[in-house]
Amino acid sequence: MEKTEFLNNEVLLDSIFESVYDGVVIVDSNGDIRYMSDNYCRFLKVEQSKVIGEHVTNVIENTRMHLVVQTGKEEMTDLQFLRGDYVIANRIPILKNKKIIAAIGTIIFRDLEEWKKMNSHIKGMLSELNFYRNEWKEINGSKYSLHDMVGNSQKITELKEQVLKISSGDISVLIRGESGTGKEIIAHSIHLLSDRSEKRFVKVNCGSIPEHLLESELFGYEEGAFTGAKKGGKIGKFQFADGGTIFLDEVGDMPQHMQTKLLRVLQEKEYEPVGSLQSKEIDVRVITATNRPLEKMIENKLFREDLFYRINAVQLFLPPLRERREDISILVKHFLKKASTRIRKRVTSFQPEVISIMEQYDWPGNIRELENVIDACIHLSDNEVIETDTLPEYLRTQTWKVEERSLREIVEETEKKVIERVLKRVNFDKIKAAKALGMGKSSLYEKIKKYQITD
Numbered sequence: 358m359e360k361t362e363f364l365n366n367e368v369l370l371d372s373i374f375e376s377v378y379d380g381v382v383i384v385d386s387n388g389d390i391r392y393m394s395d396n397y398c399r400f401l402k403v404e405q406s407k408v409i410g411e412h413v414t415n416v417i418e419n420t421r422m423h424l425v426v427q428t429g430k431e432e433m434t435d436l437q438f439l440r441g442d443y444v445i446a447n448r449i450p451i452l453k454n455k456k457i458i459a460a461i462g463t464i465i466f467r468d469l470e471e472w473k474k475m476n477s478h479i480k481g482m483l484s485e486l487n488f489y490r491n492e493w494k495e496i497n498g499s500k501y502s503l504h505d506m507v508g509n510s511q512k513i514t515e516l517k518e519q520v521l522k523i524s525s526g527d528i529s530v531l532i533r534g535e536s537g538t539g540k541e542i543i544a545h546s547i548h549l550l551s552d553r554s555e556k557r558f559v560k561v562n563c564g565s566i567p568e569h570l571l572e573s574e575l576f577g578y579e580e581g582a583f584t585g586a587k588k589g590g591k592i593g594k595f596q597f598a599d600g601g602t603i604f605l606d607e608v609g610d611m612p613q614h615m616q617t618k619l620l621r622v623l624q625e626k627e628y629e630p631v632g633s634l635q636s637k638e639i640d641v642r643v644i645t646a647t648n649r650p651l652e653k654m655i656e657n658k659l660f661r662e663d664l665f666y667r668i669n670a671v672q673l674f675l676p677p678l679r680e681r682r683e684d685i686s687i688l689v690k691h692f693l694k695k696a697s698t699r700i701r702k703r704v705t706s707f708q709p710e711v712i713s714i715m716e717q718y719d720w721p722g723n724i725r726e727l728e729n730v731i732d733a734c735i736h737l738s739d740n741e742v743i744e745t746d747t748l749p750e751y752l753r754t755q756t757w758k759v760e761e762r763s764l765r766e767i768v769e770e771t772e773k774k775v776i777e778r779v780l781k782r783v784n785f786d787k788i789k790a791a792k793a794l795g796m797g798k799s800s801l802y803e804k805i806k807k808y809q810i811t812d
């Protein structure tokens with residue numbers, strides 16, 4: 358038998374594929390399946406006769422075979438999540454006269470039992486780690502640290518420095534900023550950096566608890582304090598946080614009579630549970646946050662002035678995202694990684710135009726809104742690189758809000774961005790950057806100083 362005739366023998370090729378690999382699939386240049394080995398079909402629990410001609414994405418989860426026939430790039434020893442486990446996948450394009458005509462993919466789970474054991478061992482370790490992580494969070498109540506505060510802008514860097522300065526000690530802190538700017542992250546970080554970090558961090562959203570329940574939520578109640586009260590009473594959030602930190606979010610929404618009670622705790626470090634005549638001593642650090650204009654509320658007699666001075670020994674201001682647009686690209690990367698891991702979808706980046714649109718938008722919902730948009734894009738995208746048409750309609754169709762910013766501001770912001778990008782591209786080689794920008798070295802130095810650009 359001739360060599361080619363010998364190799365063209367289907368039975369022979371079949372048994373080679375079956376014995377050498379644990380799974381073989383061949384797709385044509387459209388990504389349609391032309392061959393799938395028996396053991397691969399058994400592993401996927403599909404019928405061989407039915408999968409031939411199907412697009413590979415309909416048959417194999419998380420496959421990249423259809424992309425390999427597009428890119429022509431081989432992918433070796435990639436970990437692929439398949440039927441609840443990881444397998445090792447190789448994907449090789451097949452070329453004829455420099456044209457991609459097909460791709461062959463193999464997977465290895467040779468010693469399935471061994472592989473499963475290893476997989477479950479890793480999974481076991483991860484779930485144990487998760488368990489302890491959650492346990493610790495549960496006990497301690499603290500979710501975030503300063504590392505979670507992503508951003509390199511001057512405003513964020515200064516804020517982080519302030520947090521480091523004021524965290525130790527018991528000074529009360531008022532965190533101000535629009536919704537979704539990261540006030541809660543800062544409150545958690547202060548607690549974790551303080552001497553109270555081993556004790557509890559307790560968050561109370563003063564705006565979301567009905568007014569008539571707020572007092573018993575905060576201070577607890579004695580048995581029989583009111584109809585419907587639990588037997589044995591209930592401890593309040595202050596008691597729960599004893600020794601640790603209480604974070605009163607939306608403090609500007611606190612009703613007036615509760616403001617008076619809060620002032621007493623802050624001044625005298627004691628309180629009475631509802632229905633009790635006996636005071637209880639308490640040792641908590643109070644961190645508050647609001648996005649309400651407290652000064653105006655004081656003028657209108659809606660917020661107690663004396664309480665205001667008590668809670669704001671230190672004030673921290675969180676800038677809205679539109680005032681630190683330079684952080685947008687790094688935040689986008691951060692959320693992309695976070696969401697694609699969570700959603701288990703391979704999305705690697707955003708088109709530069711998408712980032713540019715994001716940098717121009719005003720983000721009234723700040724970082725929370727940005728994170729939601731990125732999540733939605735990852736869910737909706739069919740590609741690894743997110744394109745402009747995946748963005749929500751209102752972002753795609755936005756126009757520059759020129760009337761809100763002067764022309765000079767827009768020009769300066771754009772100039773800064775361009776200089777930063779070029780400097781990054783040439784590894785901060787100022788001579789190369791000046792040349793690329795078509796400007797003199799000394800004017801470049803002036804601009805770098807003016808815009809406080811650092812490498």
Ligand SMILES: Nc1ncnc2c1ncn2[C@@H]1O[C@H](COP(=O)(O)OP(=O)(O)OP(=O)(O)O)[C@@H](O)[C@H]1O
Pocket residue numbers: 505506507508534535536537538539540541542543606648724725728
């Ligand atoms: N700098 C940041 N880096 C990474 N994630 C951030 C950052 N700032 C905020 N976030 C994320 O944005 C979301 C909103 O943040 P957070 O709840 O702290 O805002 P907030 O100012 O307390 O909002 P609200 O006033 O509505 O309660 C959270 O998911 C948080 O993890």
